[in-house]
Amino acid sequence: MIEKDDSRTMILDGVEVSFTPGETIYEVASRSPGEIPTLCYDKRLDPFGGCRLCVVEVEGVRNPVASCTTPASEGMEVRTSTEAIDEHRRILLELVASENRQIDVDPLRGYASQELTELVDRYEARTGRFEGARSGSSRTDDDNPFILRDYDLCISCYRCVRVCAEEEGDHAINVLNRGFETRISTEFDGSLKDSDCTFCGQCVQTCPTGALGDRKAMRYEGEPGNIEKTRPICPYCGVGCSIDVMTRDDRIIGVQPAMDGPANLGALCIKGQFAYDFVQHPDRLSTPLIRGEDGELHEATWDEALDRAAAGFKEALEKHGAESVYGVASGRAPNEAAYTMQKFIRAGFGTNQIDNCSRA
Template structure:
């Protein structure tokens, strides 16, 4: 690989690696360039036109996400021409979006990057456009929904579906103002190659792709996010449990780049959290009575009954007549305590975690 390069952004000399884009170098150096279709995990598409910059020697503005660095490249990210471009472009996006009473793109629970941009940038007020964008037909899948009114056609969802999840279940379809996100034959996602990973929801900048189970238009601060580790397979994905009124209302992925899963989740981690608040959950200690049935008991009764029963077996048959099955679903601290219970309290090494066979 060649040595590092030097490029100049807004007159500032910056170090870059061959193969990097102008946007990557700018971001690393905290030079703000607006983006909508960009995601570090995806190939650059250059389709939203938000990140256009002036490149020395180029007649037209060029997408910084898709412009590779070269030695002594000179770029400017702010100029009257760029400001004019952004004001018009943002005005076009806003004119074709659902707005709230402030005349700004609506806020959604998962955020709206178009609104964030519009809040901080002057843009041209244009007459509202009502694109005849195709809605999704009846779709029985329980998790993912699409709202064409909020779609800006950045294609993050379809590219994620192609490049990361690689199932290519959704695609841009139709032409011109009718362009929309569709499945083959307009089928519901359950009848496509979709694996319901929900990545399309997570990458959507505006909340057009959204989780069916979750409230859509919560204000910032109404939902508390608790960072935790997924409890399904062994990948150890980091996830944010979105909590409202003591209930998990949604699970979202932390931003890419921060964690082992790089912002990705699967169908189980993202959507199969219904068990947490399920009515079948055990709520009360139980002791089996003389009638052979389990009966509710207090914690004190249940713990002393359990202790007496286990100690009784040990006293009658010796410590090695006891077996302790620990859980690879439980935490390290809890597994430590189970083996401590077996070894220190009952004097047996008969302790093994459940995934051992």
């Protein structure tokens, strides 16, 4: 009985596949080869059914159905790619291409920024057909340093609106007007700074066309060299968001959320998304420093500094005993720092005179 309720089967492109009730055709199909194209889809969000690129043929149903919103059902026979379906997709993409200033954008604009480019190429829709008015209007007046609002490139998929509402819960933006005149707008059409926006950057990262761009990363647009991604944990609060640090030539050029980060599942806040450039800031300490006879701190070699530091502890130990030495570990540094610090005190001085900054 339970087995019957929990697992059902359908025919997907001629192959029998199983699914659990409640799954959409798209979800079922995403486990099989052959990618169904989408532009308004973000797996974190409620299915929207706007772009219609994910339409598929269902046996016995007259019109194609949007696979992202249609639940799979027992015995359903689905074809995800036929000549007719692929033609619909190409025409849709030609229409989308016709309403934008440009299709190709630098990948530094955002995590999903290449989606439209890739689909237009995949369906050979770069034909220049369906010429006409363009939609959207870039907000060049919004001077915030984080989020470029280049709405000339907006295709009205509303992923930004939905991620802001459903994932971030800020509801800072929404869809103004209707039809071809729709625009993404804050309250009273002002700048993001004067809205409920918290600059978490989620809208930027889900935008499939680069209409929303990561302005900080875009400072490095067009430079040569590959972008590498490395995944540490955000250095700020204790939530532990996974982030992908983008580097080129040993320089950090931006941050993107790790969509599969176990603590954040793609979410970030302004600090994790945008407050990373302290790392390569000129104010960073470059060398060890030692206080000189003149009372000032002076640059020193590691040897000098380590010797001097060791000497100070040795002197305290000799003159005042082990109880005179105290270690404070950091809540900002890795486990390895805290562990070695407590071991330094316990194994080195035989005391428990160790604490960390959790009291501040």
